[in-house]
Structure formats: structure tokens, C-alpha cells
Amino acid sequence: xxxxxxxxxxxxxxxxxxxxxxxxxxxxxxxxxxxxxxxxxxxxxxxxxxxxxxxxxxxxxxxxxxxxxxxxxxxxxxxxxxxxxxxxxxxxxxxxxxxxxxxxxxxxxxxxxxxxxxxxxxxxxxxxxxxxxxxxxxxxxxxxxxxxxxxxxxxxxxxxxxxxxxxxxxxxxxxxxxxxxxxxxxxxxxxxxxxxxxxxxxxxxxxxxxxxxxxxxxxxxxxxxxxxxxxxxxxxxxxxxxxxxxxxxxxxxxxxxxxxxxxxxxxxxxxxxxxxxxxxxxxxxxxxxxxxxxxxxxxxxxxxxxxxxxxxxxxxxxxxxxxxxxxxxxxxxxxxxxxxxxxxxxxxxxxxxxxxxxxxxxxxxxxxxxxxxxxxxxxxxxxxxxxxxxxxxxxxxxxxxxxxxxxxxxxxxxxxxxxxxxxxxxxxxxxxxxxxxxxxxxxxxxxxxxxxxxxxxxxxxxxxxxxxxxxxxxxxxxxxxxxxxxxxxxxxxxxxxxxxxxxxxxxxxxxxxxxxxxxxxxxxxxxxxxxxxxxxxxxxxxxxxxxxxxxxxxxxxxxxxxxxxxxxxxxxxxxxxxxxx
Numbered sequence: 019x020x021x022x023x024x025x026x027x028x029x030x031x032x033x034x035x036x037x038x039x040x041x042x043x044x045x046x047x048x049x050x051x052x053x054x055x056x057x058x059x060x061x062x063x064x065x066x067x068x069x070x071x072x073x074x075x076x077x078x079x080x081x082x083x084x085x086x087x088x089x090x091x092x093x094x095x096x097x098x099x100x101x102x103x104x105x106x107x108x109x110x111x112x113x114x115x116x117x118x119x120x121x122x123x124x125x126x127x128x129x130x131x132x133x134x135x136x137x138x139x140x141x142x143x144x145x146x147x148x149x150x151x152x153x154x155x156x157x158x159x160x161x162x163x164x165x166x167x168x169x170x171x172x173x174x175x176x177x178x179x180x181x182x183x184x185x186x187x188x189x190x191x192x193x194x195x196x197x198x199x200x201x202x203x204x205x206x207x208x209x210x211x212x213x214x215x216x217x218x219x220x221x222x223x224x225x226x227x228x229x230x231x232x233x234x235x236x237x238x239x240x241x242x243x244x245x246x247x248x249x250x251x252x253x254x255x256x257x258x259x260x261x262x263x264x265x266x267x268x269x270x271x272x273x274x275x276x277x278x279x280x281x282x283x284x285x286x287x288x289x290x291x292x293x294x295x296x297x298x299x300x301x302x303x304x305x306x307x308x309x310x311x312x313x314x315x316x317x318x319x320x321x322x323x324x325x326x327x328x329x330x331x332x333x334x335x336x337x338x339x340x341x342x343x344x345x346x347x348x349x350x351x352x353x354x355x356x357x358x359x360x361x362x363x364x365x366x367x368x369x370x371x372x373x374x375x376x377x378x379x380x381x382x383x384x385x386x387x388x389x390x391x392x393x394x395x396x397x398x399x400x401x402x403x404x405x406x407x408x409x410x411x412x413x414x415x416x417x418x419x420x421x422x423x424x425x426x427x428x429x430x431x432x433x434x435x436x437x438x439x440x441x442x443x444x445x446x447x448x449x450x451x452x453x454x455x456x457x458x459x460x461x462x463x464x465x466x467x468x469x470x471x472x473x474x475x476x477x478x479x480x481x482x483x484x485x486x487x488x489x490x491x492x493x494x495x496x497x498x499x500x501x502x503x504x505x506x507x508x509x510x511x512x513x514x515x516x517x518x519x520x521x522x523x524x525x526x527x528x529x530x531x532x533x534x535x536x537x538x539x540x541x542x543x544x545x546x547x548x549x550x551x552x553x554x555x556x557x558x559x560x561x562x563x564x565x566x567x568x569x570x571x572x573x574x575x576x577x578x579x580x581x582x583x584x585x586x587x588x589x590x591x592x593x594x595x596x597x598x599x
Contacts (some may be wrong), residue, residue, distance in 0.1 A: 019378070021080045021141075022064065023370030025362050026121060029055045029214060029270045030083070032363035033063035034390070035071055036082075036370040040383040043067045044390040046363045049573040054269045054441050055214050059121070061128050070392060075129045081121060082141040082373035084148035084365030089172035093193055097173075141373040145171025145365065146333070149190055152368030153182035153330035155221035155375070156384050156594065158378045163326050165317065168333035168361070169199035178245075178320050181330070185375050195257035196249050198309060199335050201239050204254060205305045210288035211296055214270040219444040221340050222482045223305035225528040227299030234283045235308050245319040247312050253280050279511060294481070310341045314348040321350045328353040332368075336360035336508070337450065339532050343509040347499055358388035358506040359449035367448075386507055387540055388453050391446025392573070399575050403595060406579065410597070413583065417597045422543060425594055429459070430550035432589060433560060436461050438474060439563055440577045440590030443543055447571070452564035453506040453534060454487060454544035456571050456578075458587065460523065460561040462486060467489035467523035474586035475567055485532040486524035489548055492533050493557035501534070507534040524561050534562060567582070 047060040068487040126134045149166035161182040177196030179189040179356050202217055211219045240248045314427035329351040336356050374382045439459045447453045460467050494500045498512040510530045524531050538545040552558040564571045572578045575592050582590040589598045
């Protein structure tokens with residue numbers, strides 16, 4: 019049985035293939051078309067998935083989509099009758115629903131195959147049920163509490179329930195218009211970060227401020243004594259105006275979520291090019307603190323209901339790694355699992371998992387690796403290098419081939435000499451983080467490395483930290499409160515005090531780092547590289563950031579070489595091929 023899972027007509031559109039209960043490949047459309055957070059029907063991702071698995075569209079038995087128009091249907095009707103929202107909002111939602119409804123017809127046109135499987139069925143899975151499934155079925159837990167938190171999907175912002183041998187279910191939801199995701203995104207816009215997905219900038223900025231604005235923010239969002247919370251809707255637009263994401267083959271744009279009433283509390287919002295001052299830092303710190311307090315209250319109340327120690331977390335808000343790192347110490351849960359792609363793109367896998375579970379009455383096979391994308395062979399890379407020889411000669415680039423162990427030792431020595439290294443290996447990562455296969459690597463010991471990277475390549479805000487990749491066996495010696503492996507870079511933890519001065523380039527202003535543990539069973543080559551670096555320097559950590567320059571993470575070797583050529587990386591390694599500037 020072959021199930022095509024998709025996140026369509028929604029930001030971060032994506033596709034995956036579940037073959038006989040096992041995920042074989044998963045891709046985000048943005049990696050291929052190079053448009054960040056692209057939204058629409060992920061045709062390129064679907065085609066790439068099929069080509070990689072040597073399948074045709076006619077081989078697909080089911081198409082699982084992470085949306086169900088009829089979820090919470092009566093709650094929607096009740097809200098419409100009670101509140102009479104803007105008519106254009108309703109029209110746009112119906113148009114989007116009709117696109118999703120006609121996916122079979124759209125795919126038939128796109129693939130233009132006479133033998134398109136006429137028996138192929140659409141399996142519409144509730145948005146949050148897809149999130150919950152993406153986490154639970156890949157988790158190591160036989161039984162767990164599962165919580166999903168995001169902006170909105172199928173009229174829901176937050177949902178929870180349990181998963182066990184019988185499958186997964188939703189027990190309770192927080193419905194429109196209350197949303198932690200909307201709360202955080204509104205303040206992201208207020209602070210001048212207007213691009214879709216900029217919430218991580220507020221998270222980074224929050225460590226530079228103090229939560230001095232909590233009393234004002236309490237007027238905007240009210241934490242209840244139970245699991246829930248209420249937005250003061252006087253300060254928001256999403257419930258009364260058409261704020262549907264705007265996209266047409268471009269990066270999604272969200273309209274302003276906050277109302278002008280917010281100026282009464284905080285003054286004018288920051289313009290995109292205005293300097294960041296203490297006020298902005300303190301608001302960011304207060305927003306992050308409020309988000310954490312409400313999240314921990316939610317989780318602790320949920321724990322009281324189930325008394326199950328294992329937790330999975332998914333949805334867009336599960337990418338708040340700063341809050342995630344505090345969950346175990348601030349709740350009664352003792353184990354936490356967050357998938358590598360917890361946001362909307364990951365819903366493609368969640369929908370396919372849920373469909374398999376319902377159709378086959380059995381669990382899908384857990385996927386333990388974040389490396390679910392495309393792979394390019396050394397032969398492909400060699401042919402590409404030969405095609406680019408004239409460009410290499412013009413730019414005085416040298417290139418050569420090394421076997422794996424000499425390659426990893428060579429790379430480690432280059433990093434130890436403060437060289438900046440592009441690292442393109444194996445299958446592409448699934449999710450927003452570069453996890454050692456599409457990465458830029460550097461020496462964490464160099465106190466100037468953060469500035470060097472920003473000047474030479476990344477050109478991003480100075481308050482945003484770079485992440486540490488660490489050998490799994492050394493993590494407990496370097497990080498406070500380390501409990502279990504973190505292969506997906508989903509949690510921020512404090513460094514131990516005696517280690518901070520050794521790796522200044524990956525220590526944030528609050529003495530923390532977004533931990534990425536490297537396990538030889540998941541990524542042997544990357545493990546070997548860091549292990550060689552440890553032998554050379556005594557430090558089991560390498561600075562790791564994504565292989566890109568203000569664009570989606572590179573997808574093909576061609577894009578990696580282009581990025582190397584136009585930036586000031588010192589060298590790049592693709593497979594076993596080394597290119598040196």
C-alpha cells in the first residue's frame with residue numbers, strides 16, 4: 019500500500035511517501051522552488067518523491083491531506099452565527115476548501131497521465147490530529163500524552179489526547195479565536211519582524227531583555243486556572259478581518275494580526291529598519307515568559323488528567339526550542355519527544371500515519387532519522403565538478419576526492435584552523451533545522467566566529483545564536499538538565515558553567531545553546547567529523563548552521579556550489595569531494 023501524504027494550500031507545503039507503513043521520503047516544496055514557506059499544491063515535491071522511489075502517480079492508493087473541512091463543523095457554524103465575521107474571510111476559506119477538495123482533479127491535470135489511479139481515494143485528516151500523529155507514531159513511547167499547539171488549523175489552535183497500542187485520539191481542543199500561536203505571531207509583527215515564520219527572532223531576542231511588561235501583557239492574554247486561556251480580542255484582528263495568508267507563487271504574507279489598541283499599552287510598533295532598543299528586548303522577554311507560563315500551566319493541568327509521564331509535542335509552537343528546554347523542569351512530565359518537523363510541513367507525514375493506522379488497524383513503522391530527503395551520489399557530484407571546471411579555474415578553486423576517514427579528519431582540521439566549511443552529505447534533512455547534512459560548520463572556540471559568519475555568509479541579526487552539534491556521549495558533561503538525546507535540535511539547554519568559556523561562539527547571551535546531539539547510529543559521517551575535532555581540540559562540539567544565504571536550505575549540489583561561490587566560505591565538501599577556495 020502506497021500513501022501520498024501532503025500539506026497543500028497552506029504555508030510550508032510538503033509531500034511524503036508512506037510505503038507499506040514506512041516513510042521512504044519527505045520533502046518541502048520550498049527546497050525545490052526556492053521560495054521560503056511556499057504555499058500551494060506541492061507538485062514538485064510530489065514528483066521528486068515519486069522519481070526517487072521509482073513510482074508513478076498511478077501507483078498511489080491513498081492521498082492523505084492534513085486538513086478536514088468538516089472538523090469542528092458545528093463549532094464553526096455556531097461562531098459564524100454568533101459573530102458575523104467579515105464575509106470576505108468566509109469566501110476565502112470556502113475557496114481554499116474547494117482547492118483541497120479537488121486535489122485528485124488537480125493532480126490529474128498536473129501529471130497528465132491517462133492511467134491515473136481512478137480508485138485512489140482522498141483521506142482528509144484533521145489538522146491537529148495530523149500534528150499529533152506525526153509526533154506519537156515516531157516517538158519511542160508505547161503510551162503518551164500528545165499535545166499540539168499552533169496558530170490555527172481546522173478551527174483549532176490547541177489539542178490534546180493520548181496515544182497507545184490502539185492508536186491516537188483527541189480528547190479536548192481550544193478553538194478559534196483563542197490561540198497561543200496568534201498571540202506570539204502578533205507580537206512578532208509588532209516588534210518589526212514581518213516575514214512569515216519570523217517568530218524565532220523574538221525567541222532569540224528575548225534573552226537580551228527582562229520580562230518587565232508582564233502586567234501589560236496580562237491585559238491581552240488571560241491565563242485561566244484550568245488548561246485554557248483567553249485572548250482579549252480588542253487587541254487582535256484575526257477574528258474580525260480577512261487575515262488569510264496572501265500568496266501567489268511567493269513567500270506567504272500574513273496581514274497585521276494586532277489592532278491599533280495595542281499602541282495604548284506599548285506605543286507605536288517597531289518599523290522593519292528601525293533599531294532594536296531596550297523596550298523591544300523587554301517586550302520580547304515578556305512575550306516569551308508569558309508564552310512559557312501558559313504552556314506549562316496547560317501541560318501541568320493536562321498531566322493531572324492522565325497521570326502519564328511521557329509527552330509528545332507538535333504544531334508550529336513546538337518549534338519554540340527555548341520553552342521546550344524548560345518543559346521537563348517546569349512540569350510533571352519526565353520524557354519529551356518532538357519530531358524533526360513539528361510544524362505544518364510535518365503534517366504530511368502525520369496525515370499519512372493516521373491514514374495507515376485507520377486503514378490497516380496497526381501502527382506505522384517509527385522513523386528514527388530526520389534524513390528523509392534526496393540523496394546525490396559522488397558520481398553525480400563528480401560530473402557536476404567537471405562541468406564547472408572553467409569556473410573553478412577562473413576563481414582558483416582546487417578540488418580533490420578523499421575516502422571517508424581521511425575526509426572527516428581533513429574537515430576537522432580545517433574547522434580547528436577557524437576555516438568555514440560547507441558540508442553537503444547524504445539525504446537532506448526533514449524539517450527546518452540543518453542537522454549535519456546540509457550545514458555550514460565552524461569552530462565554536464573562536465569568540466569572533468559568530469561575527470565572521472554573519473559578515474561572510476549569513477548576514478543576519480546579531481542577536482540570533484548559532485547552534486552546537488555535540489557527540490551524544492559528551493552531552494551530559496556539557497549541558498545542564500540533559501536527560502535524553504536531542505537529534506532534531508528542538509530544545510535549548512543551559513551550558514555548564516565551567517564549559518562556557520571553551521565554546522563562546524555557540525553560547526547565547528543567557529548561557530544556553532540549542533542542543534543537537536549526534537549519534538553514530540543516525541549520522542555516522544557527521545559523528546566521525548566531530549570526533550576527529552574532539553581528538554584535535556579536546557572539544558566535542560562543532561558550530562552548526564544551515565547551508566544557505568537568506569534562502570531555503572540548499573537542495574541540490576548545484577545550489578551548494580553556487581552558495582559557496584557567492585559567499586566567503588573557505589571550503590565546501592560534497593559527498594567525498596572537497597572544493598577549496
